[in-house]
Amino acid sequence: MEASKVIHAIYNDDDVLMSAVKKVKAAKYHIDEVYTPFPVHGLDKAMGLAPTRIAIAAFLYGLVGLTVATVMMNFIMIEDWPQNIGGKPSFSYLENMPAFVPIMFELTVFFAAHLMVITFYLRSRMWPFKNAENPDPRTTDDHFLMEISVHGNEEALQSLLSETGAVEINLIDKAH
Amino acid sequence: MYTFSNKLKTFSIILMVLGLLGVGYGFMTSHKSLDEVKTMLAEEASHHGGGHGEETAHAVADAHDTHGEVAHGEVTHAEDAHHGDAHAEHVQHQIANRPWSALYVAAFFFMMIGLGVLAFYAVQIASQAGWSPVLFRVMEAITAYVLPGALIVLAIAIASGTIGHYNLFIWMNPEVVAEDALIQGKSGWLNLPMFAVRGLVFIAGWALYRHFARKFSIAQDNAKYNTNFKKSFRIAAAFLVFFIYSESMMSWDWVMSVDPHWFSTLFGWYVFASMFVSGITVIALMSIYLKSKGYLEFVNENHLHDVAKFMFAISIFWTYLWFSQFMLIWYSNIPEEVTYFITRINDYKLPFFGMVALNFVFPLLLLMNADFKRVPWFVVMTGIVILFGHYIDIFNMIMPATVGDRWFIGIPEIGSILLFAGLFIFVVFTALTKAPLLAKGYPLIKESEDFHY
Numbered sequence: 253m254e255a256s257k258v259i260h261a262i263y264n265d266d267d268v269l270m271s272a273v274k275k276v277k278a279a280k281y282h283i284d285e286v287y288t289p290f291p292v293h294g295l296d297k298a299m300g301l302a303p304t305r306i307a308i309a310a311f312l313y314g315l316v317g318l319t320v321a322t323v324m325m326n327f328i329m330i331e332d333w334p335q336n337i338g339g340k341p342s343f344s345y346l347e348n349m350p351a352f353v354p355i356m357f358e359l360t361v362f363f364a365a366h367l368m369v370i371t372f373y374l375r376s377r378m379w380p381f382k383n384a385e386n387p388d389p390r391t392t393d394d395h396f397l398m399e400i401s402v403h404g405n406e407e408a409l410q411s412l413l414s415e416t417g418a419v420e421i422n423l424i425d426k427a428h
Numbered sequence: 429m430y431t432f433s434n435k436l437k438t439f440s441i442i443l444m445v446l447g448l449l450g451v452g453y454g455f456m457t458s459h460k461s462l463d464e465v466k467t468m469l470a471e472e473a474s475h476h477g478g479g480h481g482e483e484t485a486h487a488v489a490d491a492h493d494t495h496g497e498v499a500h501g502e503v504t505h506a507e508d509a510h511h512g513d514a515h516a517e518h519v520q521h522q523i524a525n526r527p528w529s530a531l532y533v534a535a536f537f538f539m540m541i542g543l544g545v546l547a548f549y550a551v552q553i554a555s556q557a558g559w560s561p562v563l564f565r566v567m568e569a570i571t572a573y574v575l576p577g578a579l580i581v582l583a584i585a586i587a588s589g590t591i592g593h594y595n596l597f598i599w600m601n602p603e604v605v606a607e608d609a610l611i612q613g614k615s616g617w618l619n620l621p622m623f624a625v626r627g628l629v630f631i632a633g634w635a636l637y638r639h640f641a642r643k644f645s646i647a648q649d650n651a652k653y654n655t656n657f658k659k660s661f662r663i664a665a666a667f668l669v670f671f672i673y674s675e676s677m678m679s680w681d682w683v684m685s686v687d688p689h690w691f692s693t694l695f696g697w698y699v700f701a702s703m704f705v706s707g708i709t710v711i712a713l714m715s716i717y718l719k720s721k722g723y724l725e726f727v728n729e730n731h732l733h734d735v736a737k738f739m740f741a742i743s744i745f746w747t748y749l750w751f752s753q754f755m756l757i758w759y760s761n762i763p764e765e766v767t768y769f770i771t772r773i774n775d776y777k778l779p780f781f782g783m784v785a786l787n788f789v790f791p792l793l794l795l796m797n798a799d800f801k802r803v804p805w806f807v808v809m810t811g812i813v814i815l816f817g818h819y820i821d822i823f824n825m826i827m828p829a830t831v832g833d834r835w836f837i838g839i840p841e842i843g844s845i846l847l848f849a850g851l852f853i854f855v856v857f858t859a860l861t862k863a864p865l866l867a868k869g870y871p872l873i874k875e876s877e878d879f880h881y
Contacts (some may be wrong), residue, residue, distance in 0.1 A: 312795070339761070350755040 257402040261413040266292045269396040272416035273298045274422035285399040300334040310368040317363025321356040430860045450843015454527030465520045517595035524828040527840045528595035533605040534844035537822050538852045544707025546571040553664040561876040564867040572859030575635040582627040599688040630674040637667040648869035686829035690768045701746035708738045708816045709811040716804045718796030730881040736801035745792040775833040779820050786817030
């Protein structure tokens with residue numbers, strides 16, 4: 253693999269970062285990544301990131317949970333061994349449904365919540381013993397870092413970034 | 429400033445006139461003589477065929493449960509002539525109850541919208557919400573209906589037991605009470621003078637809060653200091669304490685006591701959830717209407733999104749309470765409380781379960797998506813479904829106790845809805861013309877105008 257170069261522009265204020273992102277986007281550069289110590293409201297919109305679909309995934313997982321609960325209790329309580337327990341009608345699922353609703357509800361929430369969290373971990377590549385992908389330890393404390401890859405336009409990019417109020421601009425050799 | 433367009437004013441007056449005609453028709457056709465009722469029953473029996481004997485016995489057994497007319501229970505099945513008479517009398521009473529109940533359900537439904545908005549308004553002020561102040565004038569206008577609306581509800585309730593022949597509350601009938609040990613035991617609470625006094629105290633409390641909240645809100649518009657805001661904050665907190673007690677007792681008095689043999693502890697909350705979600709829905713519908721007419725340019729889809737979130741969440745809250753009440757009684761199946769749901773499931777299957785679809789499944793699926801909550805026509809569509817569902821909810825609370833299986837949504841019911849819808853529109857939009865539509869002196873108004881979700 254060829255060695256590629258990236259520029260790390262470091263900011264110390266989220267407002268400055270936001271306006272820098274807008275300027276860089278306006279100048280038609282592609283921002284590879286932005287590292288921040290906390291969520292910056294509106295940063296995803298400014299960067300033009302696609303909205304998350306995790307809520308849709310959670311809805312579908314909830315439907316799975318509801319189905320699991322219904323199929324499970326229908327089999328156990330109605331089909332497999334329809335006992336008379338305290339006079340509750342076990343002739344059909346619908347007749348005894350109020351008693352099943354608490355479990356149907358909880359399993360819907362359980363599936364929606366847990367599978368959504370696991371989806372989040374998978375999609376954002378987070379797991380125990382994973383090597384941290386942090387270009388600069390200060391970005392977890394009080395600095396903001398914007399990473400832009402260089403394609404022979406180093407001079408123009410550096411001058412643009414220094415105009416945006418970056419406190420530090422570093423050219424990094426990124427060996428793949 | 430809002431001007432009440434002549435078109436809308438005429439529309440509301442037409443609604444009231446049509447409604448009055450419908451209500452009048454309902455009262456005119458509900459007085460049937462015993463012989464007429466008997467012929468009617470005989471005709472119905474010929475349609476039903478052989479199963480009639482069983483059905484009649486069943487109907488009388490039901491009547492015993494719901495109406496507590498102990499005398500009926502003693503009628504043996506052998507005494508056919510007497511039995512037939514008692515049944516016909518019972519049906520005659522149910523038919524006479526229908527226009528009263530239709531009127532009462534519609535009156536309560538619109539009163540409840542005003543009261544729900546009043547509670548929502550007080551919550552917004554007491555919690556110092558930053559998003560809602562642009563909607564305060566809309567809310568204040570809707571709450572103008574609380575005083576006339578609640579007085580009408582109380583008047584119908586009392587008139588049904590004084591002018592009418594105990595058409596809504598059988599505990600008002602001294603003959604019934606004399607034979608009914610259960611109602612006698614409750615007569616310390618359920619008696620007409622106390623009922624009237626309690627009702628007036630509740631209404632006075634709500635109307636006083638509404639009066640002063642509105643006064644301080646308008647006084648704050650051009651004030652230099654925040655004194656009026658502070659006062660309205662304090663009275664909002666005090667009102668919410670008063671409200672939750674008075675609302676709970678109001679729902680025992682005005683709704684639960686139509687079934688004086690039945691009681692439920694979470695009933696007050698259940699009625700509250702219904703009024704809260706209907707009120708919030710009306711806020712949304714009113715804001716969308718006024719914005720489409722160009723009166724609320726400071727209201728944007730972010731505010732709509734928040735109101736729709738409340739519609740969504742409180743719809744689920746209502747369902748939670750509906751289900752909790754139903755499931756606890758269904759599960760334990762204690763005869764004295766379960767009759768309430770048995771009559772509803774036997775005679776009101778479609779409205780009883782239909783309202784769960786209207787009030788839960790519809791809003792759940794339609795308002796779950798964040799993008800849909802920002803689309804006005806979508807919120808309007810869901811709002812109409814929610815309002816209809818909560819009308820059916822009140823219908824299900826009152827009708828089984830008064831008209832039993834003689835229910836129908838016909839001219840008396842629709843006439844009553846039109847009458848009170850017209851009155852509601854007239855009162856609310858008249859109140860809307862009395863003050864500027866932006867509460868500009870409210871300290872959080874800037875935050876609300878810039879509100880962005």
